[in-house]
Amino acid sequence: xxxxxxQRTGQADAAEAxxxxxxGLGGNGDQNSAxxxxxxxxxxxxxxxxxxxQLVPTNKSEGWRYTGLRKLIEQGFVNVDxxxxxxxxxxxxxxxxxxLDAHRVVLVNGRFSDALSSLGELPKGVRIGSLRDLLESDPxxxxxxxxxxxxxxxxxxxxxxxxxxxxxxxLQLDRGAIAERPIEVIHLSIxxxxxxxxxxxxxxxxxxxxxxxxxxxxxxxxxxxxxxxxVLEIALGRDAVLxxxxxxxxxxxxxxxxxxxxxxxxxxxxxxxxxxxxxTWARTxxxxxxxxxxxxxxxxxxxxxxxxxxxxxxxxxxxxxxxxASRETFKGILYGKGRAVFxxxxxxxxxxxxxxxxxSNRNLILSPNAEVDTKPQLEIYADxxxxxxxxxxxxxxxxxxxxxxxxxxxxxxxxxxxCLGFAGEIIDALGPESLRDYVAEQVGQRLEQAPLE
Amino acid sequence: MLSVKGLKxxxxxxxILKGLDxxxxxxxxxxxxxxxxxxxxxxxxxxxxxxxYEVTGGSAELDGEDLFELEPxxxxxxxxxxxxxxxxxxxxxxxxxxxxxxxxxIRKSRGEEELDAVSFMRLMKEKLxxxxxxDSLLKRPVNFGFSGGExxxxxxxxxxxxxxxxxxLDETDSGLDxxxxxxxxxxVNALRSPERSMIVVTHYxxxxxxxxxxxxxxxxxxxxxxxxxxxxxxxxxEKGYGWIVEGEAA
Ligand SMILES: Nc1ncnc2c1ncn2[C@@H]1O[C@H](COP(=O)(O)OP(=O)(O)OP(=O)(O)O)[C@@H](O)[C@H]1O
Ligand SMILES: [Mg+2]
Numbered sequence: 001x002x003x004x005x006x007q008r009t010g011q012a013d014a015a016e017a018x019x020x021x022x023x024g025l026g027g028n029g030d031q032n033s034a035x036x037x038x039x040x041x042x043x044x045x046x047x048x049x050x051x052x053x054q055l056v057p058t059n060k061s062e063g064w065r066y067t068g069l070r071k072l073i074e075q076g077f078v079n080v081d082x083x084x085x086x087x088x089x090x091x092x093x094x095x096x097x098x099x100l101d102a103h104r105v106v107l108v109n110g111r112f113s114d115a116l117s118s119l120g121e122l123p124k125g126v127r128i129g130s131l132r133d134l135l136e137s138d139p140x141x142x143x144x145x146x147x148x149x150x151x152x153x154x155x156x157x158x159x160x161x162x163x164x165x166x167x168x169x170x171l172q173l174d175r176g177a178i179a180e181r182p183i184e185v186i187h188l189s190i191x192x193x194x195x196x197x198x199x200x201x202x203x204x205x206x207x208x209x210x211x212x213x214x215x216x217x218x219x220x221x222x223x224x225x226x227x228x229x230x231v232l233e234i235a236l237g238r239d240a241v242l243x244x245x246x247x248x249x250x251x252x253x254x255x256x257x258x259x260x261x262x263x264x265x266x267x268x269x270x271x272x273x274x275x276x277x278x279x280t281w282a283r284t285x286x287x288x289x290x291x292x293x294x295x296x297x298x299x300x301x302x303x304x305x306x307x308x309x310x311x312x313x314x315x316x317x318x319x320x321x322x323x324x325a326s327r328e329t330f331k332g333i334l335y336g337k338g339r340a341v342f343x344x345x346x347x348x349x350x351x352x353x354x355x356x357x358x359x360s361n362r363n364l365i366l367s368p369n370a371e372v373d374t375k376p377q378l379e380i381y382a383d384x385x386x387x388x389x390x391x392x393x394x395x396x397x398x399x400x401x402x403x404x405x406x407x408x409x410x411x412x413x414x415x416x417x418x419c420l421g422f423a424g425e426i427i428d429a430l431g432p433e434s435l436r437d438y439v440a441e442q443v444g445q446r447l448e449q450a451p452l453e
Numbered sequence: 454m455l456s457v458k459g460l461k462x463x464x465x466x467x468x469i470l471k472g473l474d475x476x477x478x479x480x481x482x483x484x485x486x487x488x489x490x491x492x493x494x495x496x497x498x499x500x501x502x503x504x505x506y507e508v509t510g511g512s513a514e515l516d517g518e519d520l521f522e523l524e525p526x527x528x529x530x531x532x533x534x535x536x537x538x539x540x541x542x543x544x545x546x547x548x549x550x551x552x553x554x555x556x557x558x559i560r561k562s563r564g565e566e567e568l569d570a571v572s573f574m575r576l577m578k579e580k581l582x583x584x585x586x587x588d589s590l591l592k593r594p595v596n597f598g599f600s601g602g603e604x605x606x607x608x609x610x611x612x613x614x615x616x617x618x619x620x621x622l623d624e625t626d627s628g629l630d631x632x633x634x635x636x637x638x639x640x641v642n643a644l645r646s647p648e649r650s651m652i653v654v655t656h657y658x659x660x661x662x663x664x665x666x667x668x669x670x671x672x673x674x675x676x677x678x679x680x681x682x683x684x685x686x687x688x689x690x691e692k693g694y695g696w697i698v699e700g701e702a703a
Contacts, residue, residue, distance in 0.1 A: 402503050403541040403595075407555035407611065408529035408562070417554065421545025421594065428545075 110198030125177030191224025266292025305338030532618030638663030
């Protein structure tokens with residue numbers, strides 16, 4: 001009895017602290033870019049109201065059982081205010097991918113940076129710019145898309161982001177436009193005197209038949225402590241093709257939240273790969289809605305978590321229409337005291353006949369103190385579908401290790417080779433080659449530092 | 454070169470090797486034959502340091518070094534090589550990368566420089582040719598999706614590359630077609646030298662027609678119960694093991 005009361009009080013305290021914090025973050029009404037745009041102001045106000053009423057997730061809340069918020073709340077993050085202008089292109093040299101030929105966009109602490117971006121010559125029908133600028137010059141161009149794809153979002157962090165909409169990246173491809181070179185988006189975070197939260201709002205919209213490849217990377221200067229709470233809305237028109245790679249390689253002190261919301265028209269194809277390597281606490285929600293038949297959504301992922309790291313991927317794929325396909329292929333490597341969460345929900349409505357859905361999550365656990373909580377869920381209400389799911393949590397096979405060692409290869413290198421081999425399925429599918437090499441290198445480096453006992 | 458005395462080893466509580474003696478001198482080829490389950494692979498695994506076996510007695514020295522004091526990779530660097538009866542598939546591990554890592558580890562332990570990319574490729578091509586293997590093998594994951602015969606040839610290819618002092622070939626002939634057997638045997642013979650010794654585990658006289666052994670041993674129930682020259686293999690081929698094993702029991 002006593003214990004229960006105590007627990008409730010404890011949670012109430014946490015909830016209160018959290019609610020206060022959220023409201024502080026959502027509440028800087030007057031100084032942002034949505035001023036004067038009625039529809040957007042109304043969206044923001046509704047989101048702010050939701051922030052006040054939405055339940056604070058606890059370890060009893062669906063979707064948050066293994067991902068505690070205490071560590072996040074304890075930081076007392078405050079909103080980023082001033083844009084960082086002191087950086088020069090030389091300062092970002094260390095973050096570039098060697099040999100990658102791309103249009104480059106840089107955002108610093110959630111604010112679009114003209115000075116650091118090098119867009120080069122954009123093909124016809126391709127526009128890249130800051131949300132802030134666009135809301136000033138042509139707000140009509142994002143109306144009906146911005147905030148509409150995410151809707152209320154999956155949880156309070158999405159509401160929080162909407163309530164604070166201010167800046168971010170907007171990438172628009174007109175009908176039929178094709179971007180041959182990849183578009184690289186570097187989200188750079190810099191620590192400030194106080195722990196800050198940046199809440200970029202990003203929007204990618206591809207018109208019918210448009211094609212692009214987008215490489216997003218979350219990086220930090222030094223071992224900065226901060227929080228990124230980003231929302232990315234993606235609208236794909238009929239027959240559009242988007243290849244999307246997201247690499248989260250933030251500092252070991254960073255908190256990362258991404259909500260990615262996808263709307264897919266008929267016959268379009270989304271192929272996204274999520275590489276999660278950094279941060280101390282990272283939560284990503286990938287949410288897909290099919291708005292037309294014969295659309296395809298391919299979600300791949302690779303995560304590595306060691307000491308002091310929690311990496312959480314939640315997926316929500318909803319098949320409401322027939323003839324669409326979705327794939328989720330996630331692999332994880334856990335070492336030290338690393339923790340990961342995989343939660344994949346595929347929902348197939350009664351009318352969604354001929355759905356082809358496949359989900360797999362495989363994990364390699366390298367230490368007895370590492371942990372992964374994996375929860376694949378298929379909810380199927382249609383009867384003529386092809387759906388499957390599988391998860392595994394295993395260790396390095398002793399025979400494989402022995403084979404390598406019997407050839408003179410040191411145990412630590414042998415383990416690393418086997419881990420890289422395991423991750424190869426995800427890494428090898430990346431392109432272009434410079435990106436693939438870079439990711440392999442990043443993964444290899446982390447494994448090199450990992451205690452592979 | 455190799456000196457094994459009174460070797461006893463068990464898996465769990467089950468004794469498998471029960472006092473095995475074997476002396477191999479530089480340049481010699483020894484064949485080990487024996488019924489299924491007699492402990493031939495166990496012997497090879499215990500020498501090369503595979504986990505899961507407990508050495509409960511006896512000793513094994515390679516050039517005076519106590520093998521049981523060494524990690525598997527240290528034994529390999531000392532010049533011990535095991536061609537596996539069942540080569541292990543390593544999905545996702547690139548063959549070329551693997552071979553380079555192995556070769557460099559072994560070269561380094563011998564005090565030699567790492568090979569540059571060009572010399573490495575030249576060496577690989579040269580050795581691939583000996584085993585009649587295709588270049589494309591290098592781009593694939595180690596043993597992954599290889600046919601049974603390709604796996605066996607790949608083992609001997611690795612041996613050719615790593616140039617061990619003592620090679621143990623565990624049933625390298627099984628699963629090979631007639632042409633492949635000849636290719637593998639030629640490859641092995643090309644590696645024979647006054648400094649290099651080999652232990653060839655086989656069930657068939659056929660292989661020993663190609664790779665002529667200096668000594669033939671019969672391993673049964675965890676011990677070497679009969680040793681002789683190459684004519685012993687012919688006798689075994691003709692009469693089977695029964696006569697020796699029974700004679701031993703009597
Ligand atoms: N890991 C193990 N666990 C249990 N028993 C084992 C293990 N390894 C070997 N054994 C047993 O030890 C005995 C010897 O096996 P081993 O593989 O050494 O035989 P072998 O002589 O190589 O046979 P073959 O000619 O069939 O290859 C067998 O009875 C086998 O079942
Ligand atoms: Mg055997």
